[in-house]
Amino acid sequence: MTSKNIGRVLLGGVALAVLSTGAQADELSQLKAQLEALQAQVNQLEARPAAPTLPEGASWITFRRGTEATADWNTARAGDYIPSSSGVTIAITPSADLPAPVHEVTISGYVKGDVIYDFDQDLGDLFSYTAINGRDDQEHIRLHARQTRFNIKSKSDTAIGQIRTLIEGDFFSGGSFGSTDWRMRHAWGEWDMTPNWTFGAGQTWTNFMSPFTGITTVDFNGDIGLIGASRNAQVRLAWHDGPMLFAVAAEHPRDSWLLTDFGNSSSNIPDFTARWQYDAPGGHKFLISGVLRNYHTDSSLGGSSESELGWGVQGAVNINLADIATLTTAVIYGDGIGGYIFGANRGAYYDGFTGDIETIESMGIFAGLIFNVTDTTSINLGWGYTDQSRSDLLDASWVTGRYDQNVDIMSAHANIIWQPVQQLRLGWEVMWAERQRTVPVFDPAGTLVDAGTRTDDALRAQFGAWFYF
Template sequence: MTSSRWFRRALLGSVATVAVTTGAQADELTALKAQLQALQTRVNQLEAQPAAPEAPEGASFITFRRGTEATADWNTSRVGDAVPSDRGFTIAITPTADLPAPVHEVTVSGYVKGDVIYDFNQDLGNQFTYTDITEGTDSAEHIRLHAEQSRFRIKSRSDTSIGQIRTLIEGDFWGGDFRVRHAWGEWDMTPNFTLGVGRYWRNFMSVDSGISTVDFNGPVGLIGTSRNNQVRLTYHDGPMEFAVSIEDPTGDSSQGNGDDLLTGAIGTITTPATATVATGGASDNLPDLNARWQYSGPGDTLFLVSGMLRDFHTDGDLGVDGDSALGWAVQGATNINLADFATLSTSVMYGDGIGNYLLGASYGAYANANGNIDTIAGLGLFAGLSFTVTDATSFNVGWGWTKMDSGDTREAADLYGEELNREIMSVHANIMWQPVQEMKLGWELMWADRKYRDGGGMDSEGNTSGTNKSDDAWRAQFGAWFYF
């Protein structure tokens, strides 16, 4: 009896244990099924998303490639001075591994240029320096070789959330040392407005006017001082562009004598009444104001109108009152394509106080014997033709003429004992041959005729004297560009 009772109890315990165990396993199975369903849902979601493209083999966040096409659409070169877009190299930076369009690109380019120069009449320097043509030195033949025009350029383009930003740093070795030609930044504030700040081409000038030359200076009648420090706002809409700028006035210098204003800053002038008149040194109290409108059509066609206003100023720091005078200039230019085998380039500029805006002018203004500022009027004309002979060869010829007001020039030259240009005419003719993109060769013949006033200064009685002089000069030049 006892054994039978123990057996029944053991059997009931076993059944209870099995029942408990079975229930626990059922709960675990239910939880496992729920986890599997959640995992399957997540897999389905991932499969529904588009697959990320795999990066091409050898791709990188930073890439290097030959050529400068990335910034080629941003024209920063003057006519005949561009580096072929397949020269140089580009550094591209991309933001993510799936390699969208680069957000930052830097291009590096430039050239080595060597020149061989032969002056038939007199030594005129590393460039065809018109003011060095002087009467009575026709037998001073001279030869020189230099490589100072060699150039180095870095450009960049960055796409940002507030618009594209571009930079340009360019220099050459003119004068024997490395010098900055351009240090410029641009920001596309809107699709139509661009803000530019730094050192760049003068807004007054046309970078597309003129011809390709071997000579660094080029023909008279075109822009004189071509680069300046400035702030510029540009509106562009398709082929049309309008820009206004405030620019560094070029009248001041460390000696007190302005680059474009002739003054008696370091001395006195004796008048016929024997009174001493002291003229304060040139100073800059207002920036130059420049405005330019241009239309660029197909086939290198161009129409341009520009103007500038400038202020000439002398200080009253030598016991006399200072003075101010307004200078101005206007320019019209056009390029016309002639049946795709030639381009005609013309320009005319005129102004009163135009000064260093015009190549071949001496000063824009001067302080007269009474200490007041008189501006000097000037006219510049240019016409040139560029012929495409073959795919590798071109022929270029350009004529330029600069004419300054004779009366003002005579008075200023005689008062200060200076040589001041009255009239200069120049002609450049060359053949350019570029058999490959890496090299260009040029042979050029140039001639200029200079008429100038050789001032004698003022004597103790207040009398002035001077002489009108003239001479011409010939030069031959060979140049070789090697692009990297």
């Protein structure tokens, strides 16, 4: 090869070397820029606050067996029982301060099957006192599951206090001879405005009622003499401090229409109720309550405008007898409160002859004994009596032409309840009642001449099984 060619080759190699060195420099510059961008992103991520981490085994939403979360909010009356070990609780935890939940929902209830045998006449799916009419020797058997119940509770801890809700229903629509349609029992909400004051609204037990008086019965109704119109739409304000509670409420006018009113009865103001309750040491309980209501006819609906006040008072006591038995009692008395006392008629009637509203005196008495034989077995005995003024009822039937009105009713329940496990309860019960009612009196010619009374009784046996879910 000539020296000229050798020179050309060397020049070409130098040129390639220079070009290669320039390309590597460009690649290094690009890599350096990318590394600087990644480092900036890392710095930004490190500057952010660390996301909260869940403890081992925890989650934002939890499901657990039992309803202990709302067990301290007791909305049941005597005899209504759903064990806190049944049902399920759904808990929603906050985004910090784990593991305390801020919202909990509990779902529970039971399936109940009943077998009923009437010795005298068919009184329906519950012991219907108003159906007792002397039809003897009409034995009848019934099986049903209408008392099956579903219950949803919730509680939420908020910045303005705890808020609680209750929705409950069953299939006892239309009374003893009704249908199996779903019906609302409770739709109630409460707000703890302060540590001592609670506001509530919706439908639940009337504030006039004693929530602790009564016994567990297999029969859905239970004994006469207690508050019968027990669930009412209302707004309520309650003050509570330790074992003491005082509550006032404005409630939907319960039975403020008249026995007969010629179509001009009008509920123009709510019923007002007040209740004082004290839970004493040793398991003793005391209660005083009252109700004030108004009966009204409106001239715009026909006739004249009239008003008449009705009132009632109640005293109730539960006495713990050495942890072996509980004595539970209540006495109710008033004028014009018929619809509140179980077994009473409407509390007033319209006298078309005088144009006046006449109230009817009423009284209810109940006494019961609860014997805790073992941890799984109890014996329950209950007696009740509801009395309305005989003279008032006879006048009401004669003036209005509405007979078959209860003058007085006496009832008794006796049962054995066995609960071998929390999810199952069985009960065997015998019940009896005597009813006196108004009847028309005719002369030999068949002319209506007066209003009188007739007394009949009835006997029933019942078995019930509760299956809690």
